[in-house]
Amino acid sequence: MAESLLKVTGLTKAYGALVACDGVDLDIAPGEVHAVIGPNGAGKTTLIGQLAGELRPDSGRVSFAGRDITHLPIHVRSARGLARSFQITSVFPRFSALDNVALAVQAHAGGNFRFWADARKDSTLRDPAFACLERVGLAARAKVPARVLAHGEQRQLELAMALATDPRLVLLDEPTAGMGREDSARMVTLLTGLKGKIAMLLVEHDMDAVFALADRISVMVGGRVIATGRPDEVRANTEVRRAYLGEDEIA
Amino acid sequence: MNLRRALLFGGLAFALLLPLLAGALGLDYAVGIATRILILALAGIGLNLILGYGGMISFGHAAFFGLGGYVVAILSRHEMRGEPFMTWPFEVAGTDQAILAWPAAMLACALAALVIGAISLRTSGLYFIMITLAFAQMLFFFFVSLETYGGDDGLSLLSRSAAGPLDLHDPAQFYYLVLVLVLIALLATARWANARFGLALQGIRDNERRMRALGFATTRTKLTAFVISGAIVGLAGALMVNHTEFVSPAFLSWQRSGEILVIVVLGGMGTVFGPLAGAVVFFMLEEVLSQWTQHWMVIFGPLLVLAVLFAKQGLWGLVAAKLDRRG
Numbered sequence: 001m002a003e004s005l006l007k008v009t010g011l012t013k014a015y016g017a018l019v020a021c022d023g024v025d026l027d028i029a030p031g032e033v034h035a036v037i038g039p040n041g042a043g044k045t046t047l048i049g050q051l052a053g054e055l056r057p058d059s060g061r062v063s064f065a066g067r068d069i070t071h072l073p074i075h076v077r078s079a080r081g082l083a084r085s086f087q088i089t090s091v092f093p094r095f096s097a098l099d100n101v102a103l104a105v106q107a108h109a110g111g112n113f114r115f116w117a118d119a120r121k122d123s124t125l126r127d128p129a130f131a132c133l134e135r136v137g138l139a140a141r142a143k144v145p146a147r148v149l150a151h152g153e154q155r156q157l158e159l160a161m162a163l164a165t166d167p168r169l170v171l172l173d174e175p176t177a178g179m180g181r182e183d184s185a186r187m188v189t190l191l192t193g194l195k196g197k198i199a200m201l202l203v204e205h206d207m208d209a210v211f212a213l214a215d216r217i218s219v220m221v222g223g224r225v226i227a228t229g230r231p232d233e234v235r236a237n238t239e240v241r242r243a244y245l246g247e248d249e250i251a
Numbered sequence: 252m253n254l255r256r257a258l259l260f261g262g263l264a265f266a267l268l269l270p271l272l273a274g275a276l277g278l279d280y281a282v283g284i285a286t287r288i289l290i291l292a293l294a295g296i297g298l299n300l301i302l303g304y305g306g307m308i309s310f311g312h313a314a315f316f317g318l319g320g321y322v323v324a325i326l327s328r329h330e331m332r333g334e335p336f337m338t339w340p341f342e343v344a345g346t347d348q349a350i351l352a353w354p355a356a357m358l359a360c361a362l363a364a365l366v367i368g369a370i371s372l373r374t375s376g377l378y379f380i381m382i383t384l385a386f387a388q389m390l391f392f393f394f395v396s397l398e399t400y401g402g403d404d405g406l407s408l409l410s411r412s413a414a415g416p417l418d419l420h421d422p423a424q425f426y427y428l429v430l431v432l433v434l435i436a437l438l439a440t441a442r443w444a445n446a447r448f449g450l451a452l453q454g455i456r457d458n459e460r461r462m463r464a465l466g467f468a469t470t471r472t473k474l475t476a477f478v479i480s481g482a483i484v485g486l487a488g489a490l491m492v493n494h495t496e497f498v499s500p501a502f503l504s505w506q507r508s509g510e511i512l513v514i515v516v517l518g519g520m521g522t523v524f525g526p527l528a529g530a531v532v533f534f535m536l537e538e539v540l541s542q543w544t545q546h547w548m549v550i551f552g553p554l555l556v557l558a559v560l561f562a563k564q565g566l567w568g569l570v571a572a573k574l575d576r577r578g
Contacts, residue, residue, distance in 0.1 A: 078463075
């Protein structure tokens with residue numbers, strides 16, 4: 001395998017007696033779609049939080065593109081090409097869809113201390129932003145305030161914002177959460193279109209989406225990664241069947 | 252949009268003609284009142300930058316208002332007495348020149364805001380309100396105990412600042428100078444609200460976590476806004492001490508902080524003209540109601556509650572929405 005883009009070793013995070021992440025190791029190659037699955041409370045969101053830089057791990061190491069980022073603040077990670085999208089839709093409701101994405105472009109274009117020029121007329125922000133909206137199929141809704149967009153559209157917008165930061169790796173926290181079958185299928189198609197260009201770490205409950213997208217899957221149970229492999233390997237893994245898939249069927 | 256423009260030009264024309272009108276009608280004191288309203292509006296414009304556009308509720312902005320006032324008064328006193336303000340590590344003479352004293356007031360407030368902001372912005376929400384209040388109270392008691400400069404009794408400004416060809420003792424000239432400064436502040440607000448800085452600030456107001464994830468160094472942006480805000484309120488304080496020719500610790504009282512907050516909230520947070528509208532209405536209500544009863548706050552309080560409940564963007568937001576609907 002090529003040199004990994006993201007390398008996680010021994011990542012541990014505890015909340016009091018509850019160990020949410022217990023020595024997690026993870027490798028993501030450039031362009032790889034790597035899904036993390038597991039039952040509720042397995043520590044997936046805690047893992048994403050630590051990778052994004054919102055949570056401080058108790059121990060362990062995260063390196064990105066060959067450099068240690070374990071202790072870097074979130075906005076510096078983003079500048080290096082590590083983007084995240086949120087499980088709960090987290091757009092700017094008062095701004096238009098285009099404003100939302102333009103803000104994401106601005107995050108890396110800099111110039112945040114320009115006080116005079118009208119940023120809404122700045123083609124260096126607006127053009128790339130519009131291109132991102134086109135990429136996720138939202139160009140027609142560019143001028144609509146984000147709060148008016150339908151749920152599925154807001155998720156698309158969320159993705160457009162992550163793309164606008166020109167990432168090398170996107171942390172996708174349940175991109176199809178709360179979506180109907182149709183929206184969900186559209187999101188999977190969208191993500192499939194990005195495969196190979198951008199590496200993705202995908203936390204997802206929708207197994208159809210996971211098996212359609214993932215190059216490799218890691219299974220988390222009780223804060224530990226109990227198996228990692230290609231989808232067919234994971235499907236065949238008896239430990240996984242017992243600990244996770246089987247449990248799911250009983251529930 | 253046209254109606255809105257008509258209202259703005261009408262307001263501007265009225266503001267420009269006010270000293271003439273007042274003179275013609277024999278209401279000379281009106282110029283002084285208008286000057287006072289404009290100065291409070293300027294303080295409101297300063298606070299609005301962080302409150303309305305940045306979502307930071309500072310309950311301590313009177314600190315900058317008072318500090319700005321004291322800087323002008325103290326420098327002027329040293330000038331009068333011919334004593335340097337300080338001799339170590341370098342000598343700073345007193346001055347009564349507006350061109351020196353007012354920027355000095357703004358600079359002092361910017362530095363104070365840098366320190367207060369750097370500490371306060373580690374918190375948010377209720378804690379931010381409390382810590383800004385605490386800093387303002389610290390400065391309040393600092394000036395109360397500063398016997399050299401009058402302590403509790405305050406400090407008189409023997410003469411208004413010298414401003415080149417302008418004579419600030421002339422009410423109309425002082426009024427026009429304040430008006431120009433307010434217009435500049437309004438224009439600047441309108442510009443930065445839509446510039447990269449303003450959009451970043453509003454993004455932080457609406458969802459700071461998301462902004463950080465996008466790659467914004469949000470604390471730096473907020474601190475910058477806090478410093479600019481402090482400097483503008485400091486200028487308002489420098490103007491107010493020229494207006495009243497007196498400064499006392501009351502300039503820094505928490506009631507004054509509340510007054511500036513009320514002006515912004517009543518007029519419309521995050522709108523360009525909100526603080527101006529708020530200052531006008533606040534002062535008018537105070538004038539009218541206090542003639543009725545000494546306890547005018549009893550009536551004003553519920554009015555403010557109604558304004559907050561029924562006009563989320565304040566009075567100006569209400570007016571602007573009406574005007575936009577009519578086209």
